[in-house]
Amino acid sequence: MFHIIPFNTNVDFLRMRNVALVVSILLLIGSIALLATRGLNYALDFTGGTSAELLFEKPVDLEEIRAKLDEAGYQGATVQNFGSENDVVIRLQPRADQANAEQTGGAILEAVTTPDNPGQVISSDFVGPQVGKELAQNGILAVLFVLIGFVVYISIRFEWKFAVAAIVTTAFDVVVTTALFALTQREFDLTVMAGIMSVMGFSINDTIVVFDRVRENFRAANKFSSMEILNRSVNQTLSRTILTSVVALLTVTALYIYGGSSLEGMAESQIFGIILGTLSSIFVACPILYWLGTSKQDLIPKTRDEAELARRP
Amino acid sequence: MLEFARWKYVLAALIFVVGILYSLPNLYPQDTALQITAARGGSVNDALTSRVSAVLDEADVGYKSIALEDGNLLVRLQDPNTQIRAADRVREALGNNYVVALNLASTVPAWLEAIGAYPMVLGLDLQGGVHFLMEVDQAGALEKRENAFAEDIRVLLRDNSIGYAQVDRGTSGIDIRLSNREDRNRAAMLIGRELPELTVANGPTPDTLQARIREAELKTILDNALEQNIGTLRNRINELGVAEPVIQRQGESRIVVQLPGVQDTAQAKKILGATATLEYRAVVGDGLTDAYEAQRTGRVPPDARLYNRREVGADGKPVPVLLSRRVIASGDQLIDARSGFDPQDGSPMVSVRLNAVGGKRMLDFTTENVGRGMAVVFIERTPETRMVDGEEVRTVKITEEVISVANIRGVFSNRFSTTGLSGTKEASDLALLLRAGSLAAPVDIVSERIVGPSLGAANIESGWKAVAYSFIFVLIFFIVYYRVFGLITNIALLLNMLLVVAVMSILGATLTLPGLAGIALTVALSVDANVLINERIREELRAGNSPLNSIATGYDKASGTIWDANITALLAGIALFSFGTGPVKGFAVSMCLGIITSMYTAVSISRGVATLIYGGRRKLTRLSI
Numbered sequence: 001m002f003h004i005i006p007f008n009t010n011v012d013f014l015r016m017r018n019v020a021l022v023v024s025i026l027l028l029i030g031s032i033a034l035l036a037t038r039g040l041n042y043a044l045d046f047t048g049g050t051s052a053e054l055l056f057e058k059p060v061d062l063e064e065i066r067a068k069l070d071e072a073g074y075q076g077a078t079v080q081n082f083g084s085e086n087d088v089v090i091r092l093q094p095r096a097d098q099a100n101a102e103q104t105g106g107a108i109l110e111a112v113t114t115p116d117n118p119g120q121v122i123s124s125d126f127v128g129p130q131v132g133k134e135l136a137q138n139g140i141l142a143v144l145f146v147l148i149g150f151v152v153y154i155s156i157r158f159e160w161k162f163a164v165a166a167i168v169t170t171a172f173d174v175v176v177t178t179a180l181f182a183l184t185q186r187e188f189d190l191t192v193m194a195g196i197m198s199v200m201g202f203s204i205n206d207t208i209v210v211f212d213r214v215r216e217n218f219r220a221a222n223k224f225s226s227m228e229i230l231n232r233s234v235n236q237t238l239s240r241t242i243l244t245s246v247v248a249l250l251t252v253t254a255l256y257i258y259g260g261s262s263l264e265g266m267a268e269s270q271i272f273g274i275i276l277g278t279l280s281s282i283f284v285a286c287p288i289l290y291w292l293g294t295s296k297q298d299l300i301p302k303t304r305d306e307a308e309l310a311r312r313p
Numbered sequence: 314m315l316e317f318a319r320w321k322y323v324l325a326a327l328i329f330v331v332g333i334l335y336s337l338p339n340l341y342p343q344d345t346a347l348q349i350t351a352a353r354g355g356s357v358n359d360a361l362t363s364r365v366s367a368v369l370d371e372a373d374v375g376y377k378s379i380a381l382e383d384g385n386l387l388v389r390l391q392d393p394n395t396q397i398r399a400a401d402r403v404r405e406a407l408g409n410n411y412v413v414a415l416n417l418a419s420t421v422p423a424w425l426e427a428i429g430a431y432p433m434v435l436g437l438d439l440q441g442g443v444h445f446l447m448e449v450d451q452a453g454a455l456e457k458r459e460n461a462f463a464e465d466i467r468v469l470l471r472d473n474s475i476g477y478a479q480v481d482r483g484t485s486g487i488d489i490r491l492s493n494r495e496d497r498n499r500a501a502m503l504i505g506r507e508l509p510e511l512t513v514a515n516g517p518t519p520d521t522l523q524a525r526i527r528e529a530e531l532k533t534i535l536d537n538a539l540e541q542n543i544g545t546l547r548n549r550i551n552e553l554g555v556a557e558p559v560i561q562r563q564g565e566s567r568i569v570v571q572l573p574g575v576q577d578t579a580q581a582k583k584i585l586g587a588t589a590t591l592e593y594r595a596v597v598g599d600g601l602t603d604a605y606e607a608q609r610t611g612r613v614p615p616d617a618r619l620y621n622r623r624e625v626g627a628d629g630k631p632v633p634v635l636l637s638r639r640v641i642a643s644g645d646q647l648i649d650a651r652s653g654f655d656p657q658d659g660s661p662m663v664s665v666r667l668n669a670v671g672g673k674r675m676l677d678f679t680t681e682n683v684g685r686g687m688a689v690v691f692i693e694r695t696p697e698t699r700m701v702d703g704e705e706v707r708t709v710k711i712t713e714e715v716i717s718v719a720n721i722r723g724v725f726s727n728r729f730s731t732t733g734l735s736g737t738k739e740a741s742d743l744a745l746l747l748r749a750g751s752l753a754a755p756v757d758i759v760s761e762r763i764v765g766p767s768l769g770a771a772n773i774e775s776g777w778k779a780v781a782y783s784f785i786f787v788l789i790f791f792i793v794y795y796r797v798f799g800l801i802t803n804i805a806l807l808l809n810m811l812l813v814v815a816v817m818s819i820l821g822a823t824l825t826l827p828g829l830a831g832i833a834l835t836v837a838l839s840v841d842a843n844v845l846i847n848e849r850i851r852e853e854l855r856a857g858n859s860p861l862n863s864i865a866t867g868y869d870k871a872s873g874t875i876w877d878a879n880i881t882a883l884l885a886g887i888a889l890f891s892f893g894t895g896p897v898k899g900f901a902v903s904m905c906l907g908i909i910t911s912m913y914t915a916v917s918i919s920r921g922v923a924t925l926i927y928g929g930r931r932k933l934t935r936l937s938i
């Protein structure tokens with residue numbers, strides 16, 4: 001057998017629980033502070049506005065384009081070269097006083113194109129302010145829905161303590177990964193959001209695999225303490241956890257390298273999220289389970305008779 | 314013990330074959346093509362074929378083939394870059410009688426299409442094109458309808474000699490103030506009986522009433538406003554010449570319009586922004602002969618005007634018709650037009666409803682003109698902006714066309730129907746045009762996305778490259794790490810990929826760039842299931858179990874874990890799908906499908922393969938894992 005990770009590891013992960021707690025809480029506080037103070041650099045998917053990439057036949061003067069835009073009533077436009085001197089990206093904030101049709105890529109092209117240097121739209125996005133707001137709301141709703149779904153499913157299949165530990169861990173991963181985008185100020189658009197949602201899926205997946213082993217060990221063993229069982233479970237699944245994460249990292253790295261600029265943000269969130277999700281399933285989820293006092297009794301299916309007996313005076 | 318039921322092998326083989334068959338069409342590259350459809354008057358035949366080929370030869374545009382396919386003429390081009398030039402030339406040569414659309418023609422063999430195997434539809438980000446999100450002004454639609462009801466109430470009160478001081482739209486519904494408070498009950502009863510769409514309640518003072526549109530009717534009005542706009546858009550987009558447009562309702566008040574391959578958004582928007590109306594006019598003279606006479610001599614009776622019908626006569630030109638200068642009723646008085654069947658003889662018909670004003674004028678006209686002809690003129694106004702001497706000049710292009718000519722069989726007012734139509738299609742077309750010409754609720758573009766064709770091509774290339782590399786990385790890793798079991802895992806992974814592509818093709822799902830990212834992520838997710846199994850088998854081996862037992866127990870124990878882990882990930886995917894729009898949805902679709910197929914391939918297929926390799930060897934002492 002070929003190994004990267006020795007199979008008989010016996011690391012006392014839970015001994016590090018207090019250190020892990022401090023680090024996690026600091027990370028969480030830092031993330032929330034970052035999100036609160038710096039905020040995310042929302043892309044126009046959420047804020048509304050216009051972004052148009054135009055390709056001209058000849059090199060263009062950015063100042064001239066700005067002047068033409070001002071003249072046509074598009075104040076406060078950012079104009080940048082993109083790739084070559086003929087290629088220009090124009091960004092505009094949404095304007096309530098202007099008709100929507102006048103804020104679209106085609107309208108902008110008409111304002112800046114000249115007969116001796118015609119341009120064409122390579123790509124353009126226009127999002128009305130109302131639509132942007134709805135997208136943001138839907139995103140938040142989706143995250144909440146996922147978390148509730150997790151709680152319900154895990155409570156049914158495992159037990160409420162596992163559910164709490166799993167969603168706290170997942171929420172932690174989502175907040176910290178999102179905060180990364182506040183730190184780097186990279187544009188936060190719909191694809192990044194999809195990336196973060198997939199991180200949620202990944203993080204819960206990782207946590208569930210560890211918990212599944214915890215459940216199995218709790219049911220099988222009598223003489224071990226819960227700390228020993230938690231440690232053993234993490235160690236037993238360690239090679240799988242690391243292998244899966246490495247392979248998943250390989251795939252998202254391929255996305256990052258070859259996927260082109262529009263998938264970069266998504267791949268970044270996934271690379272970071274996969275590493276974080278792997279660590280948090282070990283260092284966040286298991287300690288929470290320990291502090292919640294999970295024991296063998298929680299996992300043995302309660303029979304109906306017992307419940308009925310308990311109700312009798 | 315390590316066993317795998319025979320029926321499971323059969324199922325796996327079946328799924329494998331189906332997977333291959335239905336993902337196969339994606340390997341056939343599409344030809345860039347022009348699709349030429351007959352509009353009013355044109356006909357697609359061999360003469361057209363030679364005409365088009367002459368035009369293309371002259372323009373020096375190479376083409377692979379020109380052939381009649383499904384009633385349209387399809388020109389497959391050799392070089393994708395010549396598509397727009399070719400389209401321009403052909404449009405110029407053929408004029409208004411044909412619609413020339415840019416298209417991608419399938420090269421999938423007929424036997425595959427016969428079993429319903431088609432390639433995945435490429436999203437706009439991979440194909441290039443325009444995406445509009447339009448919103449229907451619901452408040453506007455409601456306002457128009459309330460105004461119409463207010464007018465109905467006024468007429469109703471007048472006809473029953475109930476005096477009123479005011480009938481107007483108020484803040485909530487229609488406020489009615491009567492001249493005499495004694496009339497209140499009678500008026501309320503009358504409105505309730507004649508206008509069942511309204512609920513009537515007493516107003517704040519004894520001489521007032523308040524009428525409101527019923528909840529159900531309200532919903533119908535808003536739904537109709539949306540449907541009407543969708544109908545109008547569809548009608549116009551067909552004229553625009555887009556091969557496979559998507560026009561869909563999204564939610565309560567929005568319409569998604571996707572026009573693949575369209576570059577000239579200005580033109581598209583103009584056509585989408587066009588407004589249409591209708592006019593009912595009387596036919597002058599005895600119809601055909603007089604009209605042809607007037608057309609030939611140029612002498613038109615003073616009270617008439619010469620119009621063209623939509624239909625084409627024997628000479629290939631539109632049939633002329635002489636109509637009165639006086640308008641009987643117009644589009645803003647039309648409330649609804651529906652196609653249906655005549656209850657008497659079951660022939661197709663269109664029933665029309667006008668508002669009170671229109672109905673009154675119709676009654677006046679029909680009382681005196683039973684037996685005469687009446688025509689409907691469809692008028693479209695397309696705003697155009699042109700540069701004249703450096704100045705922007707906004708003009709409006711007006712096209713008028715007679716869409717229906719019928720004889721008045723009896724006296725009618727606000728409800729009547731047109732019969733004698735050639736078929737259900739004509740009936741539904743006419744109803745659609747009539748509705749399009751009635752005042753629709755205004756629409757506004759709330760989001761627009763343009764992707765140039767070169768960017769689309771670059772996206773599809775980088776997307777597939779990313780998927781391919783992520784796949785290669787994973788395959789190599791598994792072979793090195795698990796050897797024979799790595800091979801088994803790789804078979805499962807390859808089949809998983811095949812199934813995702815096949816299912817997406819069968820479902821007709823649209824492939825987008827985030828969708829490709831989702832497929833790449835699917836690889837990662839199916840890896841997890843396989844790693845879980847393989848690690849579990851190793852564990853069992855270490856615990857001292859026999860190889861065969863280890864495999865069986867490994868699969869059994871890992872299955873439960875895989876199930877729980879994947880169901881939770883699937884939950885995340887479903888939430889993404891239901892709350893996401895556009896790119897997020899595409900990502901969610903491929904992710905969810907990937908999770909489902911990976912559960913099957915990892916748990917069942919790979920076990921089948923492992924059983925095939927090791928199952929028969931009773932004296933197995935070691936595993937290559």
